[in-house]
Amino acid sequence: MITVLLADDQRLVRAGLRMLIEDTADLAVVGEAADGVEAVRLYAELGPDLVVMDLRMPGLDGVAATRQILASSPRAKVLVLTTFDDDDHLFPALSAGASGYFVKDTEPAVLLDAIRRTVEGDLLFSPALLRRLIGRALHARPVPETPTPPADVTPREREVLRLVGEGHGNQAIADRLHLGVSTVKTHVANLLDKTGTDNRVRLAVYASKLTD
Structure with a gap:
């Protein structure tokens, strides 16, 4: 069973992700965070296999939260799920240690596969994008x-x-x-x-x- 922590300041987004993830047999949501501070705290408490991380959150944003999580647990897996697909958001997130980056219009099946493959150690970027990274x-x-x-x-x-x-x-x-x-x-x-x-x-x- 792959355990997932959701970090997003929008309650409806978290609810939708929880329904999507928990409708599968091999994935389970173990916690939800509405901001970066809570995401860091819950990661330390729950030790999930993966964090699905939004970037724009009040207080501590997703980039800073990712950096703090990776600083305390270098093998942590953080999969960014955000509205923004521009370089100004992409590169800081990945430089902070995120293991992958998706936008919120991703097909549900693709996101579920990304969660599994990120935990397994895959990077889900095209070769051209990875070269940019x-x-x-x-x-x-x-x-x-x-x-x-x-x-x-x-x-x-x-x-x-x-x-x-x-x-x-x-x-x-x-x-x-x-x-x-x-x-x-x-x-x-x-x-x-x-x-x-x-x-x-x-x-x-x-x-x-x-x-x-």
Whole structure:
């Protein structure tokens, strides 16, 4: 069962999301927050698998709340769900550590799939969009000028690292390398540990800089 915390200042939006999520057998809403402060507090109390985070909220906004959650729990998963699809909202959210970004007119089935796949470690952006994210993140969160893979990275992990840097999700990597998805997930987890990166966006940044 995947547990979800909803953070949105609009009660009707939270109610709709709760109905959508709880109509599935494998997802459950464990809490609701009406602002960023409450989202941070409830995340610490409930430890959900994923936070569905709005950006425009009173008091502490979604970007700041995401940053605080990731600071206390680096492997936390935050999926942004917002009205805004412009770069001025997108890049700050992802630089804060969000694992994905969707707008509120997303099809319900797509959102449910995104929740599942984000928890599994996928990034749900097109390669072109991820390249934009990487370019911005390289300025916001600098990595070493000439990073090199740790000595204990295996040849297969190097292949996975390259594909992560190109923006491919776990299923796409599995298809390209003729591996099981669970095997790819293991490789990605090992790469996070070996490279000292704490989420997949930063691993992609690392891989992009490595192959420049």
